[in-house]
């Protein structure tokens with residue numbers, strides 16, 4: 001490792017890598033292994049492009065962590081932050097106060113949300129939105145006189161964040177194994193991952209079977225004890241899995257029948273990703289809550305929220321009494337001003353419509369043309385500007401590689417060499433570029449991805 005005390009002779013890249021190794025425990029990786037290699041140092045972003053500290057340019061096919069929906073370097077968002085910092089850099093929503101920025105944002109947000117939603121509790125991240133979800137849903141059932149409704153049902157491989165409550169709602173086994181999760185009162189059902197678990201069933205049959213697991217679980221626990229079902233409309237970190245079309249209508253029916261709240265985690269799906277403002281609109285169901293973050297500010301500053309339906313919002317307000325909950329930075333004025341500028345830009349520039357009608361279909365068509373017959377790719381899923389390529393060993397039997405995570409990780413590394421950032425999740429390569437991507441940039445994204453996938457196929461002797 002470099003000697004920081006005598007850092008004159010080392011490059012910026014080496015210096016940052018040395019500081020990183022000395023002081024950071026980074027996300028979801030083996031820090032000891034990373035320290036041998038040193039992380040890439042990203043220094044600049046413009047539109048869908050990034051540059052590292054060695055001057056190498058990348059097409060960011062993942063919009064950061066599925067969050068820079070408006071792209072990097074937007075002057076309108078930058079100015080909104082600077083103006084708000086100048087005017088009122090901080091105030092809060094505690095003790096009978098509010099401020100203009102958060103109210104301007106909420107007015108705009110509820111113009112964009114479907115009419116069944118009325119209230120929001122702002123947070124600083126997706127994990128926090130889901131922490132707040134647990135307490136808010138339990139508070140709701142308390143105030144409507146059903147305090148026994150406490151249990152949350154999540155899904156295996158669902159991802160809802162990294163804090164204790166949100167990681168419990170999520171179904172990542174390897175996360176649960178670290179630190180005795182899930183917390184009591186959270187259980188999980190299977191994921192609607194037809195390619196992996198559908199066997200001989202058609203996707204439609206499998207979708208129904210998965211949804212009915214929810215019914216079985218509710219009956220087993222007793223509907224009087226079940227507070228909510230929590231899921232991502234399409235699964236993100238757990239492999240970018242789109243459920244069969246039969247899935248969501250059946251889930252909706254079951255939640256209504258047993259009076260179980262349907263909680264959509266739209267931290268990835270919200271703000272245009274699927275070509276609709278919110279992903280549940282694409283799948284055609286009506287949740288009771290929506291967890292938001294990421295695309296709300298396009299990642300320029302941290303901000304999230306828990307959006308509540310009129311039914312929940314009205315119950316909490318009408319009941320009266322203190323909901324003992326609050327975050328110092330809930331509705332932070334700078335974050336709110338940036339979010340408002342971001343929503344304005346997404347809306348006024350027609351970026352969501354463009355995703356739905358033009359760039360989204362173009363990406364989906366291009367991927368199917370290029371990878372439809374590829375020996376390594378068994379399934380292509382996605383809509384709008386989010387897509388996944390499923391690696392497979394045998395297309396007929398849908399057999400997956402035993403070391404699929406290693407293979408997709410290698411593909412991701414080839415991608416970096418080719419100048420594209422695509423993500424590996426289990427056996428799938430995932431892309432979710434900023435929604436401002438042009439057709440020409442989509443051509444580059446698909447071509448660079450093809451080269452990365454071909455290199456992986458060549459490693460396996462398949463090409």
Ligand code: PMP
Pocket residue numbers: 065124125126127128130159160161162232236237265266267268293294
């Ligand atoms: N929910 C979903 C669906 C997510 O994808 C994520 C993050 N990838 C989170 C919650 C957690 O968000 P954060 O990292 O902002 O806490």
